[in-house]
Amino acid sequence: MSVVDSQSGRITLSESWERILEGEGKARLEAALPGMLTRQRWFGGKARTLATAAVVEAIPLHLEATQAILLFIEVTYRDGVPETYVLPVTAAFGEDAEGIAREWPQAVLAQVAVAEAGSPRYGVLYDALWQEAFAHALLAAVGRGGRSSGRAGSLVAAATAAYRSIVPPESRLPACVMKTEQSNTSVRYGDRAMLKLYRRLQPGSNPDLEIGRFLTSVSFPYSPAVGGAIEYVRPGCEPMTVGLLQAFVPNQGDAWSMMLKAVESYLSRVPARAADVDPSLVAGGTLWEPGEAPEEVRQLIGPALASAACLGRRTGALHRTLARSEDPAFCPEPMIKDYRRARFASMARLWSDTRLLLTERGASLPPPMQDEASHLVDRGREVEAVFRALLEIEDAGLRIRCHGDYHLGQVLWTGSDYVIIDFEGEPARPLRERRTKQSPLLDVAGMLRSFDYAASAVVQSRRTAGIGFDEEPWADCWSRRVGAEFLTAYRREVETAAFWPRAPQAAEVLLAVHLLEKAVYELSYELNNRPEWVAIPLKGITDILNMNGTRAAAALGR
Numbered sequence: 001m002s003v004v005d006s007q008s009g010r011i012t013l014s015e016s017w018e019r020i021l022e023g024e025g026k027a028r029l030e031a032a033l034p035g036m037l038t039r040q041r042w043f044g045g046k047a048r049t050l051a052t053a054a055v056v057e058a059i060p061l062h063l064e065a066t067q068a069i070l071l072f073i074e075v076t077y078r079d080g081v082p083e084t085y086v087l088p089v090t091a092a093f094g095e096d097a098e099g100i101a102r103e104w105p106q107a108v109l110a111q112v113a114v115a116e117a118g119s120p121r122y123g124v125l126y127d128a129l130w131q132e133a134f135a136h137a138l139l140a141a142v143g144r145g146g147r148s149s150g151r152a153g154s155l156v157a158a159a160t161a162a163y164r165s166i167v168p169p170e171s172r173l174p175a176c177v178m179k180t181e182q183s184n185t186s187v188r189y190g191d192r193a194m195l196k197l198y199r200r201l202q203p204g205s206n207p208d209l210e211i212g213r214f215l216t217s218v219s220f221p222y223s224p225a226v227g228g229a230i231e232y233v234r235p236g237c238e239p240m241t242v243g244l245l246q247a248f249v250p251n252q253g254d255a256w257s258m259m260l261k262a263v264e265s266y267l268s269r270v271p272a273r274a275a276d277v278d279p280s281l282v283a284g285g286t287l288w289e290p291g292e293a294p295e296e297v298r299q300l301i302g303p304a305l306a307s308a309a310c311l312g313r314r315t316g317a318l319h320r321t322l323a324r325s326e327d328p329a330f331c332p333e334p335m336i337k338d339y340r341r342a343r344f345a346s347m348a349r350l351w352s353d354t355r356l357l358l359t360e361r362g363a364s365l366p367p368p369m370q371d372e373a374s375h376l377v378d379r380g381r382e383v384e385a386v387f388r389a390l391l392e393i394e395d396a397g398l399r400i401r402c403h404g405d406y407h408l409g410q411v412l413w414t415g416s417d418y419v420i421i422d423f424e425g426e427p428a429r430p431l432r433e434r435r436t437k438q439s440p441l442l443d444v445a446g447m448l449r450s451f452d453y454a455a456s457a458v459v460q461s462r463r464t465a466g467i468g469f470d471e472e473p474w475a476d477c478w479s480r481r482v483g484a485e486f487l488t489a490y491r492r493e494v495e496t497a498a499f500w501p502r503a504p505q506a507a508e509v510l511l512a513v514h515l516l517e518k519a520v521y522e523l524s525y526e527l528n529n530r531p532e533w534v535a536i537p538l539k540g541i542t543d544i545l546n547m548n549g550t551r552a553a554a555a556l557g558r
């Protein structure tokens with residue numbers, strides 16, 4: 001039984017802390033949850049007005065010598081649909097508790113006291129992933145397999161055949177929460193394994209697990225092997241993915257940080273050579289028809305060209321592999337009219353929501369951007385016409401399972417090759433949508449936008465720091481040439497695949513449609529998350545609207 005001290009808010013328990021949800025403790029925990037959730041990087045509801053947070057499932061976990069409770073928390077907002085978040089909690093007392101409150105204050109949920117004969121023990125209830133013993137016990141539970149029951153369903157842990165090659169037997173690898181956490185939280189076990197706990201629970205398998213498990217089963221060399229999963233199962237419902245164990249890939253950083261360095265070094269070399277390079281060479285070539293890059297430009301850009309080509313080949317290999325499966329969840333499907341209609345509707349919705357957001361927030365943007373924003377709002381019909389090309393296109397190839405949120409941050413550089421990670425799809429979309437088969441040009445467009453982001457982000461930060469001259473044409477040249485290298489290598493890899501559209505113009509039009517969709521998504525992402533970066537997709541959209549493929553798409557859609 002638990003009671004709450006009304007002054008301190010501390011929850012006092014007469015026996016074990018595990019009885020925290022009995023008596024007054026549950027309401028106290030639920031009152032503490034909003035504050036804790038909004039402090040977390042992984043909490044996706046920060047931009048919404050939170051109304052309530054309620055514990056809707058509690059699964060006691062007695063793993064090895066550790067005790068934890070896995071909580072499912074239903075969060076409701078003033079508007080819109082509720083969300084469910086996953087939070088494993090455990091307790092620490094005395095000096096351990098003080099250490100946790102000092103080092104990881106964001107992990108603490110509530111103050112507790114357990115009444116023991118005579119003097120109470122004071123402690124904290126906190127996110128169990130930060131407890132090394134729990135992290136070890138969870139890893140072992142995946143390897144062993146097992147089930148723990150909650151009120152409505154059970155948590156099931158299971159290993160794949162790859163577990164043994166990932167986790168050395170009888171080992172105790174140092175475990176720690178990774179600082180790079182984003183929408184989820186991952187625990188790293190030495191240089192061998194990584195356990196990712198998904199924070200938002202949604203019905204159905206997470207594509208990260210589904211795609212990862214498939215790629216592991218065919219020994220795909222350019223993604224981390226999946227060693228197991230933790231799922232929540234309930235009679236009559238699809239399992240929900242709670243955790244994913246995968247091989248840790250020792251790496252020298254992601255392709256995003258590599259490309260930022262490459263752009264920085266390119267731009268710093270330009271002034272010394274600019275006078276020798278004919279301006280038409282800087283502006284020449286297109287993404288789709290780049291022609292041979294002039295030697296002066298190749299030399300200036302340097303090794304980023306070969307890196308982009310390698311990434312293009314790996315992306316092609318990923319798509320060919322994903323399209324090879326006969327499993328109904330993977331096997332390619334024709335782009336029938338109904339699918340294209342649904343995609344057009346989703347793109348048109350994205351555009352009208354983003355356009356509204358841009359109109360609302362436009363006035364708070366810096367003045368030069370306000371003009372750009374209003375020009376874009378005026379070009380609304382043109383944007384819609386490009387998306388409408390999807391309805392008219394005759395040969396769109398096949399749709400396949402894709403990465404879904406492909407950008408330079410989703411690729412790790414091992415020192416000798418690229419490894420593709422995070423097959424979760426765009427975190428804001430429902431799982432069902434993320435598992436839908438799409439045109440492979442969705443991923444291609446994602447990566448091409450990312451090259452453009454890298455170039456623009458460096459120009460923007462150099463401009464803010466007062467470095468350099470008018471670097472934009474040079475940055476555009478970098479992103480077009482590096483992007484074209486990626487695209488050419490990718491096309492070479494997939495041109496004989498059944499999913500690739502046979503008519504070259506169809507592929508070019510499809511690419512334009514997906515580039516525009518991604519850039520509109522980015523505009524909405526930046527307006528909501530990083531207003532200082534809004535200029536990047538704004539310029540991106542204008543550039544995309546001027547591409548030949550986009551003009552052809554708009555003509556088709558009019």
Ligand SMILES: Nc1ncnc2c1ncn2[C@@H]1O[C@H](COP(=O)(O)OP(=O)(O)O)[C@@H](O)[C@H]1O
Nearest residue numbers: 180181182183184194224246247248249421422
């Ligand atoms: N298998 C892996 N090996 C090594 N590092 C990884 C691995 N998977 C992810 N990471 C690192 O963790 C970060 C976050 O991983 P990611 O899967 O993108 O998480 P999230 O879904 O939370 O965005 C990555 O940017 C990368 O630095």
Ligand SMILES: O=P(O)(O)O[C@H]1O[C@H](CO)[C@@H](O[C@H]2O[C@H](CO)[C@@H](O)[C@H](O)[C@H]2O)[C@H](O)[C@H]1O
Nearest residue numbers: 182256405407408409426427449450453522525
């Ligand atoms: O990595 P996530 O799954 O969290 O993806 C989201 O955040 C990304 C930003 O971290 C965002 O990507 C955009 O910014 C990147 C640079 O930070 C850039 O490389 C990408 O091209 C650009 O789209 C992504 O869109 C979003 O879903």
